[in-house]
Amino acid sequence: MNCPFCGYAEDKVVESRPARDGAAIRRRRECLRCNRRYTTFEQLENRLPAVVKKDNRREAFDRAKIVSSMEIACRKRPVPTALLRTTAEDIERTLMDGGEAEVASQEIGDLVLDALHAIDPVAFVRFASVYKEFEDTREFRDIVTFVDRRKAQKPIGGKTQG
Numbered sequence: 284m285n286c287p288f289c290g291y292a293e294d295k296v297v298e299s300r301p302a303r304d305g306a307a308i309r310r311r312r313e314c315l316r317c318n319r320r321y322t323t324f325e326q327l328e329n330r331l332p333a334v335v336k337k338d339n340r341r342e343a344f345d346r347a348k349i350v351s352s353m354e355i356a357c358r359k360r361p362v363p364t365a366l367l368r369t370t371a372e373d374i375e376r377t378l379m380d381g382g383e384a385e386v387a388s389q390e391i392g393d394l395v396l397d398a399l400h401a402i403d404p405v406a407f408v409r410f411a412s413v414y415k416e417f418e419d420t421r422e423f424r425d426i427v428t429f430v431d432r433r434k435a436q437k438p439i440g441g442k443t444q445g
């Protein structure tokens with residue numbers, strides 16, 4: 284980094300300490316030419332993308348919000364909250380690994396939908412019906428039929444039917 288005073292490229296670090304609760308390192312540097320001091324911050328680049336809503340507003344990614352929306356979909360279903368927390372963490376990691384600066388809220392919704400599909404069919408349908416805002420009842424019936432068929436093939440929770 285060039286010295287802000289004289290533009291020289293070389294400096295020495297005179298002091299290093301954690302900043303922003305350990306999320307960054309603050310370095311006090313001294314220019315090797317003009318000997319003036321300045322400060323730099325170093326922090327991880329793989330931060331979470333901003334969430335772009337349907338109306339184009341941006342908001343910070345909120346893992347707790349994902350957990351609570353899944354909790355609502357899983358009400359009275361035999362799904363442990365711990366599983367929902369891990370699922371939300373996985374989604375967060377997926378977004379972080381993606382390295383995008385922005386992600387559409389629909390994309391997050393799809394990730395949640397995928398996860399719920401594997402977790403609980405009823406929760407899946409509940410979430411889909413709210414999130415997908417089905418245009419007509421047929422669309423909704425299709426998804427219910429799809430889930431019913433899947434349930435018939437592979438009973439959830441090891442319970443056998445009939």
Ligand SMILES: [Zn+2]
Pocket residue numbers: 286287288289290291314315316317318319
């Ligand atoms: Zn300088």
